[in-house]
Amino acid sequence: MLSGGMLLLSSALVGRMYYLQVTSRSQYELLAEQNRISMRLLSPTRGDILDRFGREIATSTTDYRVNVIPEETEELQETLKALAQYVPISESDNERISKAASRQRSFHPINVANNLDWQTFSNVNVNMPDLPGIQPDVGTSRFYPERELAAHLIGYVGAVNEQEVAEDPDPLLELPDFKIGKNGIEKVLDSQLRGSAGSSQVEVNVLGRVIRELSRQDSVSGRDVRLTIDLDIQKFAANRVRDESAAILVMDIHSGELLGMASTPSFDPNDFNGGISQRKWDSLRSDIRKPLINKTVSGQYSPGSTFKMIVALAGLEAGIIKPDDKLGCDGVFRIGNRLAHCWKDGGHGNLTVREAIAQSCDEFFYRLSLDVGIDKIHEMAARFGLGERYNIGIMSEARGINPNGEWKYGQTGERWQGGDTINVGIGQGYVSATPLQLCVMGARLANGGKRVLPKIFLDDRVEYEEPASLGINPEHLELVLQGMEDVYNHQRGTAYLHRSRGKDYKIGGKTGTTQVVRISMAERQTGVLDNEDREWIQRDHALFVGYGPVENPKYSVAVLVEHGGSGSSVTSPIARDVLEFLIDRDLTAEQPELPGQEV
16 A cells, blocks of 8 residues: 555656656746846937927937946945045935835846036046946936927926826836936827837846846837927027016918927926926926916917907908098097096097007907907907917917807806907907917918918928918908008007117017906006006016018017016017017028028
């Protein structure tokens, strides 16, 4: 019985060995090989973001960094103390490194510092004999050479969080130092900018330590993205409003290409790349001028008197007013039991449409808007792009509000009133627009009434298509443009003091000033405070929509200065300077050459 039991056990053992070594040989051979061979991802170089002439706005630059391998140090803290003579190591850095050393295997490198300058990196390399366990390394890091100049447009990159890893199956996101787009174009086009991973097969021992590399497949760099932005125009426009809380856009009225798109104040996206400090982040968030908001597409403002061209066209197209018809203005307009005031005490007298645009008469447009009605105004505003989201590839683009009776009832449950109409008639009340929408409106006015659409990405493979007509009577459109020309060039124009001088060309436009705080009757009786006498947050917004040159329009410009005061005195000279920069540069042909083209 004992011998039989031993025979039975021996048979079972031999059978199991046969199963493992013969029947399942290939399976276990593969598992053994996988334990010996490790596949490791290689991070690609992120694609560049370039301006229309190929100049770098966002790029990948050499990143000099220092790692430490705990098992190669005699004592980790002593090595870090020695390294601190050459590389700044804060208490938080020291704590982070110590925690990493306690969690991971001792032969895995731990990052100590990134983005070192060449002198610091050289000092570390020279002193390597005195720094056991220190490993200098060279990689790539995102760099924004223009810093604050196009931050809202470009955005920034940052470390991957757990939610992003769960939502995106790309294995690149699991690399410890990999960064993805967090805002702006960096986020919108992240998948094509990041490229695709390479791989490296390495032989490892039982502990996972690398013995040698067996094979390598290089990563594929991300695709470069070229924008319509011209850095020269972007710099000039941004510098012109640098000290303001402002937005400024420049657009080619025929192609829709956005040549400049600046929001101020701004921030340095390089701060986010390396991990922004809590102090700087709190400072950005608490700034009353909102440097983190892209005012060009996210800010929604009453368009003020820049909306009067829409009301004028609605009246002309409906036949409610003729080019030579005049409406009176004595400074006060009564509707029901309410008094609506014109900005000019005593009024403007009798005015035609052209004169009313040039002098920005409020009472004229109170009367005209009531005769036209909100539905026709709403329809005309929609034709010129107000209330439309263009989805040009920038995050947080707002739609604005192009109101009518149906909109108000849906929002408030109340019916539209005549008082609502006269408010909209001067670009206030419920109507709101983004600076981008105002720039598009200006472009459609100046290009002869064509439905041009804004774009920010430059693609030479796409053939130019003539924009469709908006169906506006050319005579009516010309009349409105003449009024905009008079804004700068007629003695009674609201921007006459800031007109172009000594130039062989003219520019046109329309001023706008929108109230932030309603003026009460008591204030009118005691005297309305000037903007400079109010707190900054209570001052009027200043706006301007301009185009030029008048003789052969090419550019549309929209300017907003939050709480800037008067559009006549604040934004009209800004728009003039930008338009003169553009036109003078064209006349002298001093501009960079597009890749593959001749100027």
